[in-house]
Amino acid sequence: MQHRFLLQPRWVAFHVLVLVAVPVCAALGLWQFQRYNEHNKDSGGSGATAVSAEPAVELARQLEGGSTVTTRDRGRNVLVEGRYDAAHQLIVPGREVDGRDGSYVLTPLRPAGEPELWLLVARGWVAGTPDPGAVPVPIGDVRVTGRLELSETEHGSGIDRIPGLPPGRISIINTPELVNVLPYRLYDGYVALTAQEPADAAGLVPVPPAKTQKSGGISGRAWQNLGYTAQWFVFAGASVFLWWRVVRREIEERQEAEEARALRALGLEPAS
Structure with missing residues (x-):
């Protein structure tokens, strides 16, 4: 052959x-x-986070034991119990709500039973740019209900950095960048507070769903x-x-x- x-x-x-x-x-x-x-x-964006109508679930269950908020988790409602760290509260200026300029109040929370990872909680919005220590922080155990959000980036959120911010203030909520600001490891992403037990006495305005920057094309x-x-x-x-x-x-x-x-x-x- x-x-x-x-x-x-x-x-x-x-x-x-x-x-x-x-x-x-x-x-x-x-x-x-x-x-x-x-x-x-992701690059096309929908303008704002789609808020889930499903009941809140435990944080560990939603993240399936992981430590990163993904696009699948964004907008989901979660429950987490723990204690706030008032000493490392942060202020995020340049945030507008209902046409008014102000700041987000960002407070680290140590989830109960979690010895290493801390969770950033955007407790709400306040007018102006207060000192981090001027916004009271609940003392003792709290039960937080909130909406999961991704770590912010300049490209993804369209938020511009504010140069020359003093200690205790940050431009964007990007957890990997906070490794040199906070003395502990963080979940990658944050929770926007929607309810808390006991109620937060600071009287903050709830943080609106995070917006995503519409690129108008395909991302790099x-x-x-x-x-x-x-x-x-x-x-x-x-x-x-x-x-x-x-x-x-x-x-x-x-x-x-x-x-x-x-x-x-x-x-x-x-x-x-």
Whole structure:
């Protein structure tokens, strides 16, 4: 048989390599396309967080034992018990509610039974820019009900940083950036307070759902994932083309060698 050489061990190994490479490249391409859809969905934005109408659940249950608020968790209502840390309360100026300029009051909460991770709670809005110590903090155990929000970023929220802020004031609620501001580890994300037991005596205005910046197009990260998608499918196609080209070349060389042998058998010299 003309193509019997394809069953030789080294050729079988080559076939298997290509058969493995093609689905692997295709799977990676599909994964990158899924990531593209996720990032593109996030970059499009909906204007504001969609607030869930479902009943509040325990924080650990919503986050499934993790420590990061994801897009799946955003807007969900959670319950958490613990104690506030008044000494490290923060003020977030430049926040507008109902056309009035003011600040968010951000207070760390240590969840009950959690020895390491603390949770940032946006307890509410207050007019002006008060000193962090001027807003009273509940003492003792509290039971907080609130809406999960993602850590803010300049690109995702459209919030501009305020330069030259004194200690105790921050421009955006970005928990990874607070590693050098607060003396403990934090959940990545925060809770916007909607109810508390006992009631908060500070009389703060509830924080409105966080807005997301509409990019009007595909984000840079989404473009990157789309590029990787194309790259992996090109690799899959290139693997098939390489297999076809190598096999075709081997067949042609074997045919030329066979023709040369036939000519020599007739006493003729093959054409060079």
